[in-house]
Amino acid sequence: MTRSRSHTHETGVALPALLWVPAGFAFALIALPVVGLAVRADWLRLPELLLSTSALDALRLSLETAAISTTLCILLGGPLATVLARGRLGGLRLLRSVVLLPLVLPPVVGGLALLFLLGRTGLLGRGIDVWFGVTIPFTTAAVVLAQTFVALPFLVVSMEGALRTAGQRYEAVAATLGASPSYAFRRVTVPLVLPGLASGAVLAFARCLGEFGATIAFAGSLQGTTRTLPLLVYLERESDVDAAVALSLLLVVVAVVVIAVARPRGVEGLR
């Protein structure tokens, strides 16, 4: 608290009053729909709706798959971000545009693309089926693949930004002191970009949690195996709007918890 206050005193630049109006509208646009959801909810039936086996299965599956996908994002996206930020290679710019594709594509297109690559008749999927007798669609692995696909850019962009801001001076010093590239990466680079990595991981986890389009197109929807919370919400609103609203509120709560837990180190860590 005291630190942040002294920080304000240091800068001491007043905001133009006009900024408050659009800022207020922006906040209302985000916050008010959630209020609408809360008002529409049938609070008496809420416990019963949230404790149904289908809801608990979906919550468990959502948290598990989002955790696995985020781990994959860190293990694969971290190195990719490092290569993009520091690599000396022709065509890196093109590579970066490709990495950003899932951000721009509608998720359902991503799901179809995954299906045409890894589906039973897909480019690679056909071989995987014939040689290993394994099919990927309709499995939890397909959910994880879909989530990792859509969430990877969030981690890469966040971490690449952190790497660029940090620069390479410390690594250069480490090298003059005799550190090998891998030692310098582990002991200098990684600790430096940890806040960026953390904020990227939070964003990726949140994106995984909300994933819908790619999952339904690639993985299908079956309770306990592929039906995550967003898929259950979409399904329930067909027959029981109260259940859909209750599950939506559950997603809001999970999202708020994720933000609250990550806030100090993650989202604000980049400052």
Add this chain to the structure above:
Amino acid sequence: MKVRALIAGALLLTAGCASAPPATSQPDPRTVTVFAAASLKDTFTELGKRFETDHPGVTVTFNFAGSSDLAQQIVNGAPADVFAAASDATMKTVTDASLTTAAPTIFATNVLQIATVPGNPKGIAAFADLAKPGLKVVVCAPQVPCGAAAEKIEKATGVTLTPVSEEPDVKSTLGKVASGDADAGLVYVTDVAAAKDTVQGVPFPDAAQATTNYPIAVVKNAPQAELAASFQQLVTGEDGKKVLGAAGFGTT
């Protein structure tokens, strides 16, 4: 002067354009808005064109979507003239809110059919074949009409399916079969007809155990109530029956 000449010219032009029909009490172009279930897209588009030919100056605009979404929209005040649903339950959402002018009319029925990949390599010939181990079957979730129908047939036949996925709508069920990722799926006979060569249909007698009704009604306080009633007549009349029948719907 110039302005007056321009206006006169414009009036002449519009008069020339509208010269085809005899002067009616409502000369301005009118639009009738039809909310219809997604499965009616092809047939209703065709009927809409016919309606526009029969009623010069009238435009038919469609809102094709899942019936329950449409029902929710109408209950929340969407400006619809006609509502055609793919199940009695979704129409009930609207009638329960007293938002139709009269009791809905059933204008078509639909039954399920097994869709297999072209050539039917797994040799599926009957509903019971879908329960064979090792077969990847997709169905609609019980929350949506096609899934409710599938569940009803399971109960009636005593055959329990273990699907690899319960899809949120009939088109995604069909899509999983068409892409070859599932061996078979339960969809409507009209979906198989519309999918042409991408899937193969296998009819089964037990499908009659779960017939889906398609009700239609004029929405209360419809902006174009008169036109809405004539559109409903077109759908329930001989022309409508012909078009719907050709697409695989039951019309009796």
